[in-house]
Amino acid sequence: MVADASNPWLSGNDAPLPAPITTCEEEREPHPTGPTRPQTGIPAPDVRDRLPTHEAAVTAELFWVGVHGGAGESTLEKLQPKWLAANHQWPKAPPSTPARVVLVARTHMQGLRAAQTAATQWASGLVPNVEVLGLVLVADAPGRIPKPLREFAQLVSGGVPRTWQIPWVERWRFEEHTPLSETPRAVRQLIEELATLVSKGANTGTQNWKENL
Numbered sequence: 368m369v370a371d372a373s374n375p376w377l378s379g380n381d382a383p384l385p386a387p388i389t390t391c392e393e394e395r396e397p398h399p400t401g402p403t404r405p406q407t408g409i410p411a412p413d414v415r416d417r418l419p420t421h422e423a424a425v426t427a428e429l430f431w432v433g434v435h436g437g438a439g440e441s442t443l444e445k446l447q448p449k450w451l452a453a454n455h456q457w458p459k460a461p462p463s464t465p466a467r468v469v470l471v472a473r474t475h476m477q478g479l480r481a482a483q484t485a486a487t488q489w490a491s492g493l494v495p496n497v498e499v500l501g502l503v504l505v506a507d508a509p510g511r512i513p514k515p516l517r518e519f520a521q522l523v524s525g526g527v528p529r530t531w532q533i534p535w536v537e538r539w540r541f542e543e544h545t546p547l548s549e550t551p552r553a554v555r556q557l558i559e560e561l562a563t564l565v566s567k568g569a570n571t572g573t574q575n576w577k578e579n580l
Contacts, residue, residue: 397501397560399528402490409491412484420494423458427451428565429467429500430458435481438471439505445544446558457494465498467565470527473507479519486526500564501529503557509535531557 411417418434429450433440436455444452453468460466472482482502489499504520506512512520524530533553538545547555 403528405492411491419456421456433471434485440471446547470502475507483523502527504532506535
């Protein structure tokens, strides 16, 4: 693994603050804005706070990993049948093929802290053979996110390759499934960008990603 001098989880770092969270409506090119692989020197989170790893019963192009209860991964699963919800655990994939993962969290403080812990677990190298594409922050309430939560979300976003933020969807409170064509633009663009990443080999190309482990 190669150390990244700009990694936000390293203490005493003088690097600039992470770039602003890229919402799906601002940019279609899903370029990384944070580290794309585990880093040396990242302290591992406490064992009791880590997400467990589970042998994946089936393979998938992409797994949604909810970092806490009620994150919304099962709702996102319904938008693309080839992408599966791994619930609240890391999928364990065959050594020859890394499992592509997108973390999912709500924008309340509990959700953001859980996202930070999961990102730290991955960044510290505790989750082998997993390629984290980014983090989806799902609004936990209608309206604008309060400033303290926005600032913390900004911090958390610096520890993952990409961060997408999708708004409150009132319809999801009443219906188990909403056709993708009837979701907000930010949701549709999230799926489009992830499809692009999957088709292009994700972060920096599968071969390069393996070589950096």
